[in-house]
Amino acid sequence: RKEVEQDPGPFNVPEGATVAFNCTYSNSASQSFFWYRQDCRKEPKLLMSVYSSGNEDGRFTAQLNRASQYISLLIRDSKLSDSATYLCVVNNNAGNMLTFGGGTRLMVKP
Amino acid sequence: SAVISQKPSRDICQRGTSLTIQCQVDSQVTMMFWYRQQPGQSLTLIATANQGSEATYESGFVIDKFPISRPNLTFSTLTVSNMSPEDSSIYLCSVEDRTGGNGYTFGSGTRLTVV
Numbered sequence: 520r521k522e523v524e525q526d527p528g529p530f531n532v533p534e535g536a537t538v539a540f541n542c543t544y545s546n547s548a549s550q551s552f553f554w555y556r557q558d559c560r561k562e563p564k565l566l567m568s569v570y571s572s573g574n575e576d577g578r579f580t581a582q583l584n585r586a587s588q589y590i591s592l593l594i595r596d597s598k599l600s601d602s603a604t605y606l607c608v609v610n611n612n613a614g615n616m617l618t619f620g621g622g623t624r625l626m627v628k629p
Numbered sequence: 630s631a632v633i634s635q636k637p638s639r640d641i642c643q644r645g646t647s648l649t650i651q652c653q654v655d656s657q658v659t660m661m662f663w664y665r666q667q668p669g670q671s672l673t674l675i676a677t678a679n680q681g682s683e684a685t686y687e688s689g690f691v692i693d694k695f696p697i698s699r700p701n702l703t704f705s706t707l708t709v710s711n712m713s714p715e716d717s718s719i720y721l722c723s724v725e726d727r728t729g730g731n732g733y734t735f736g737s738g739t740r741l742t743v744v
Contacts, residue, residue, distance in 0.1 A: 553732055560740075562721055563672065565732035606671060617662070617723075617733060619671040 522546060525607050525620035532627055536597045540623045542590040542607030551610035552583055554592045556603045557622065563606055566592075597627045630726045631656050635736030642712055642743050649708045650739045652722035657702035662723040662733070663695070672721065678705045712743045 525542045532538050544552075552569035567574065569581040569590055580593040590607055607620035632655040642648050652661065660679055664672040675695055676684040684697040698706045709716050722736040 555732075562735040562738045564735070565726070568732060616674060616677070617672075619673075621671045 521621070522618045523607055523609050523620035525605075525623045527621055527623060529624040529626050532597055532625070534597055534599060534627055534629055536627075537593065537595045538597055538625060539594075540592045540605055540607075540625075542592075542620050544588050544590070544607075544609045544618075546609065546611050546618075547588060549588075549609045549611045552590050553608040553610070554579075554581055554590075555606040555608055555619075557606055558603045563608075566605070594625075597625075599627050599629065601625060602627045630732075631658065631724050631734045633722060633724065633734060633736040635722055635739060637739055638737060639740040640742070642741065644713050644743055646712055647708055647710045648712065648739075648741060649706050650720055650722075651706050652704070652736050654703045654724055658724040659702070660725065661699065661705040663697065663705075663707045664721045664723060664735075666719040666721065666738075668718070675707070675720075709741065712741075714743045717741055717743045 523544045530538055554566040555563040556566045557563040567576050567581050569583045571583050573582040578595045582591045604622040604624045606622045609618045634653045636651045660677055662677055663675040665675055666672045674687050675690045676686040676697055678684045678697045678699040680699045680702050694710055696708045720739045723733045726732050726734045
């Protein structure tokens with residue numbers, strides 16, 4: 520079983536749609552959780568951190584369920600510019616090692 | 630957040646040769662991380678580079694193949710040695726973004742093709 524698992528997609532959605540990505544992690548000792556965005560041929564960039572209380576940044580909402588070891592990202596009112604690969608990332612704080620999910624590809628179409 | 634300058638951005642190399650990739654950070658950082666992203670895959674940690682000590686390598690990666698230097702707190706190099714086509718990949722460095730308060734910042738990556 521992979522340490523961090525994501526549905527690879529692709530998710531093809533129309534502009535304005537709401538789309539949700541899920542991620543599960545296997546290491547119960549994991550401490551920090553992130554969603555990164557990676558555009559084609561670019562480096563990953565931090566989209567948002569994920570907190571137990573849930574957090575929202577504009578159209579993006581991230582949630583963490585420690586009991587189920589599950590992380591989600593919700594994107595509302597999708598824009599064409601949201602098209603990218605979304606990486607679920609977990610830090611177990613042992614040497615600050617990040618473990619990446621395989622990524623979920625999103626394609627927003629007009 | 631921290632700014633990383635990574636060079637080269639891309640290269641095409643002959644098998645059997647070596648390529649050294651550089652990362653320069655605009656602030657002092659304790660640890661720098663080197664990742665590989667194979668085509669269509671996510672990122673895999675190669676090693677963690679600490680200033681003043683040997684790098685710590687992850688399972689499947691060895692110092693002879695991927696020697697790392699960390700001469701000071703703002704700079705690191707990764708060498709891909711004795712390259713084969715299987716080494717064709719994107720290599721990225723990363724630092725913890727303490728100034729940003731959270732998360733990690735990545736260099737722009739080096740796209741390596743071995744022919």
